[in-house]
Amino acid sequence: PGARGVTPVLPPGGEWSYESGTGMPTPFGSMHGSFQFEVLKGDRRPGMSSFSARVGRLLLSSDRNEDKRNVPCAADSGGQGTLPLTSVSVTERVILGGTSEYVGKRKGSYVFGYDVQFNNARDEEIEVVSHSWKVVCADGGRKVVVEGAGVGGSYAGRSRRLAAGDAFRVQGQLPSWTSQANAEGTFRVIVKAEDGTFREVEARTDW
Secondary structure, eight states: OTBTTBOOOOOTTOOOOOOOOOOOSSSEEEEEEEEEEEOOSSOOSTTTSEEEEEEEEEEEESOTTOOOOOOOOOOOOOOTTOOOSEEEEEETTEEEEEEEEEEEEETTEEEEEEEEEEEEOSSSOEEEEEEEEEEEETTSOEEEEEEEESSOGGGTTOOEEEOTTOEEEEEEEEEESSSSEEEEEEEEEEEEOTTSOEEEEEEEOOO
16 A cells, blocks of 8 residues: 555645665566555545556666666456455545455464554544454355454554544454455544534445
8 A cells, every 4th residue: 555655645736756666587677557546635426536547667677878678568467356465445534555464374263464554634633443354254254353442453452543644554463264365444433524523434444
């Protein structure tokens, strides 16, 4: 999620930049990518609330003086019917970005670790007050494996206040009875409504 662990919020006319790198087993190659954007204000009709922006193909070369080369395009990896190990979801300008990885087998269960970042793109402070994780295993079975007060994971039962424009991360682990599974985290968040009252919304990950 985000770019190098950061989920920036850009106002109209704003900009943000970062630097990154990668390794490869050959002296030259190419890469291309894309960024997923969520519209937080304005037109939120279906089909208008999110869009993808592609980065043009770039030459990667170990020769610093080389500025062009014929490099074959990589074949599409496909992936229909699969889910990525990352997730970005927006609920009323509360952004959740998550990653997961397999940890190992423990007491007959397959254990997966998660890392979720919360970004508050609202104009007021929010508070995360409870959590719930549901696992859907490869055999179709569904089960709520973790739930309770607070953020959960590394925060255990503690709630977490988050100032406008701020972010924080939480890590934890989830069990599954099959080696492959989907997981959905649901967090109850207290937000301030336009009339000044406070209400609860449910922010979810999107694995």
